[in-house]
Amino acid sequence: MRFKISIYGNDALWGSFTEESFAALIAADAAFQRDLRESGELISAEGMADSGLVRVVRVRDGVRVVTMGPYLGGGEHLGSYFVVDCDSLERALELAAGYPTAGGNGVEVWPLLEHSGTTLPD
Amino acid sequence: MSEDVSVEELLRECAPQVLGSLIRRHGQFDLCEDAVQEALLAASQQWPVEGIPGNPRGWLVTVATRRLTDLWRSDDARRRREATVALQEEASAAGPGEEGGAPDHDDTLMLLFLCCHPSLSPPSQIALTLRAVGGLTTGEIARAFLVPESTMGQRISRAKKSIKTSGTGFRMPPLAERRKRVAVVLHVLYLIFNEGYTATSGDDLVRVDLTDEAIRLTRAVHRLLPDDGEVAGLLALMLLTESRRPARTTPDGGLVPLAEQDRSKWNADRIAEGVGLITESLAHSAVGAYQLQAAIAAVHAEAPSTEETDWPQILALYGILERVSPGPMVALNRAVAVAMVDGPRKGLDALDAVAADERMTEHHRVEAVRAHLHEMAGEPEAARESYRRAAKLTTSAPERRYLESRAARLNP
Incomplete structure (x- = not known):
C-alpha cells in the first residue's frame, strides 16, 4: 500500500529554529530517510523550495496567466513529502510518527490510489 | 532459433535447482547467487555452440561451484566466509550424500522454503x-510492482540479510513443519498471482506478466508435490481465474463485473485444465481452502451465464469454505x-x-456488495448511496471509477 507522508509548515515556523535545533532537525531527517531507504519502503522523498518561488498557472480565455504564491494562500503549506510503499496503514502511521516533527505540528498520512483493482465479488 | 529458446528454457528450469543445491551445501545466499549467475552466463554462451551437455544441471553445479571457490x-569474501563457518557446517551436516546428488526437487523446494521463510x-x-x-x-521485479529499482534491490538484500542472521533457512524444514511451510509458499504464489491479475495499467511491454510467472512457479511446485491437493487446488484456482482475464476489463482499463462479462472471451483451454485439476484433486485429497475456491471458480467457469449458474452449489461450497477457513471475506462472498x-x-x-x-x-x-444487493432488490436510491460510500472507501483507482460509474448510472 502506498501512502504520501506530508510535512506542513510555514515560514514563521521554519524560521523559528535556533542553529542547534535546526542542525538537529536536519540530522534527524537524514536518519529518518536512511532508515526508510534501508527498509525497502521508500519510493520517493522531495523537499519543496521556498514558497516565494511557487507559481500558479491558470488559462483564461486561452491566455496563460501566471501568479506568484501557493495555490492556497495564507496558513501552512507543503514543506516536504515522502511516498512510501508499506504493508499496512498501521505501518504508515508508525513511520509517520517517527518523523522528527511529528511531535510538533503533526504529519499527514494520505493513502494513494493504487493502479490495480481488487477483484470484484463473484 | 528453436535451439536458443530451449537453452533459455532449460536454464530457467535449472537455475533454482542449481542455486538451491549450492546454498544447501555452502549456505551463503549472495555468493551462491553470483556464482550461479556466472555459470548460467557461461552456459548461455557455450551450449548453443557446443551443444547441451548430457547432464545440464550437473554441468551448472560444477561450474557454479568452481566460480564460488x-x-x-578474494580477500573480501574470505572475511565473510569466516563469519559463516558455523552456518556452512550446519548446512553440510544437513545434506548428506552430496556426490551422488540429492534429488533435484529437494533443492528447488528448499530454495522456495528459504525464500518464503516465515x-x-x-x-x-x-x-x-x-x-x-x-x-x-x-x-x-521492480517494474512489475511499479516501484523504483533501488527500492526493490533494498528489499531483496534486506531479505537475504535477515535469512542469514536467522540462520535456520538453509536446510529442509523437518517433516512436521512442512505443511505449514508449504502453506506459506502457496500464499506467496497466490499474492504474486493476485498482483498480476488485478493490474489494469502499466506498459505490458516492460511489465513482466506476474500471473504467468505465478502459474509457472505453481506448476513447478505441483510437479514437486503432485499428491498435495492444495497445491493442485491453487494451480486450478489460478488457471480458472486467469481464464476470465480477457473479459474482465474494457480496452481502456475499466472493470467488468462477472455478471456482465462476455463469456465467449473466456479462455477455454485454461478452463479445461483448471476443471480437470480440481476434479482430480477433490476426488483424491483432503479438501482445503484453495480447492474449495477453485471448485467455486469451476462452477462459474462452466455456467453459460449468471442466471444459469448453479448458485445452490456455490452456496454449499461457501458453507464448507466457511468451516475450513472462516473469515469475513468468505462470509461476504457467501x-x-x-x-x-x-x-x-x-x-x-x-x-x-x-x-x-x-x-x-x-x-x-x-x-459494494450492499449496493449490488439493493440494486437487485429494486432499491436504486439505497444502491446509489452504497456505491458512493464504497467509492469513497476504496484506494483502487479502477475500482473507484467502476463504483462511481455505477452510482452515476442510478442517478434520477
Whole structure:
C-alpha cells in the first residue's frame, strides 16, 4: 500500500529554529530517510523550495496567466513529502510518527490510489 | 532459433535447482547467487555452440561451484566466509550424500522454503521468490510492482540479510513443519498471482506478466508435490481465474463485473485444465481452502451465464469454505451467493452480520456488495448511496471509477 507522508509548515515556523535545533532537525531527517531507504519502503522523498518561488498557472480565455504564491494562500503549506510503499496503514502511521516533527505540528498520512483493482465479488 | 529458446528454457528450469543445491551445501545466499549467475552466463554462451551437455544441471553445479571457490578466494569474501563457518557446517551436516546428488526437487523446494521463510514480510518473500526461484532481474521485479529499482534491490538484500542472521533457512524444514511451510509458499504464489491479475495499467511491454510467472512457479511446485491437493487446488484456482482475464476489463482499463462479462472471451483451454485439476484433486485429497475456491471458480467457469449458474452449489461450497477457513471475506462472498439463491433480502441480512465484524467496518467491499444487493432488490436510491460510500472507501483507482460509474448510472 502506498501512502504520501506530508510535512506542513510555514515560514514563521521554519524560521523559528535556533542553529542547534535546526542542525538537529536536519540530522534527524537524514536518519529518518536512511532508515526508510534501508527498509525497502521508500519510493520517493522531495523537499519543496521556498514558497516565494511557487507559481500558479491558470488559462483564461486561452491566455496563460501566471501568479506568484501557493495555490492556497495564507496558513501552512507543503514543506516536504515522502511516498512510501508499506504493508499496512498501521505501518504508515508508525513511520509517520517517527518523523522528527511529528511531535510538533503533526504529519499527514494520505493513502494513494493504487493502479490495480481488487477483484470484484463473484 | 528453436535451439536458443530451449537453452533459455532449460536454464530457467535449472537455475533454482542449481542455486538451491549450492546454498544447501555452502549456505551463503549472495555468493551462491553470483556464482550461479556466472555459470548460467557461461552456459548461455557455450551450449548453443557446443551443444547441451548430457547432464545440464550437473554441468551448472560444477561450474557454479568452481566460480564460488574463485569468489571465496578474494580477500573480501574470505572475511565473510569466516563469519559463516558455523552456518556452512550446519548446512553440510544437513545434506548428506552430496556426490551422488540429492534429488533435484529437494533443492528447488528448499530454495522456495528459504525464500518464503516465515520470518520475512510478504513483500520480501515475494521479491526473493521472484528473484531466486523465478529468475527475474531486480529491475523486472521492480517494474512489475511499479516501484523504483533501488527500492526493490533494498528489499531483496534486506531479505537475504535477515535469512542469514536467522540462520535456520538453509536446510529442509523437518517433516512436521512442512505443511505449514508449504502453506506459506502457496500464499506467496497466490499474492504474486493476485498482483498480476488485478493490474489494469502499466506498459505490458516492460511489465513482466506476474500471473504467468505465478502459474509457472505453481506448476513447478505441483510437479514437486503432485499428491498435495492444495497445491493442485491453487494451480486450478489460478488457471480458472486467469481464464476470465480477457473479459474482465474494457480496452481502456475499466472493470467488468462477472455478471456482465462476455463469456465467449473466456479462455477455454485454461478452463479445461483448471476443471480437470480440481476434479482430480477433490476426488483424491483432503479438501482445503484453495480447492474449495477453485471448485467455486469451476462452477462459474462452466455456467453459460449468471442466471444459469448453479448458485445452490456455490452456496454449499461457501458453507464448507466457511468451516475450513472462516473469515469475513468468505462470509461476504457467501452473502452474494445467499442473495442469488434466496433473494436479495436474505443476502442483505447475511451482509449485516458480516458488517458487524470489526475487521470489516469501513471496508469498501461490504458497501459494494450492499449496493449490488439493493440494486437487485429494486432499491436504486439505497444502491446509489452504497456505491458512493464504497467509492469513497476504496484506494483502487479502477475500482473507484467502476463504483462511481455505477452510482452515476442510478442517478434520477
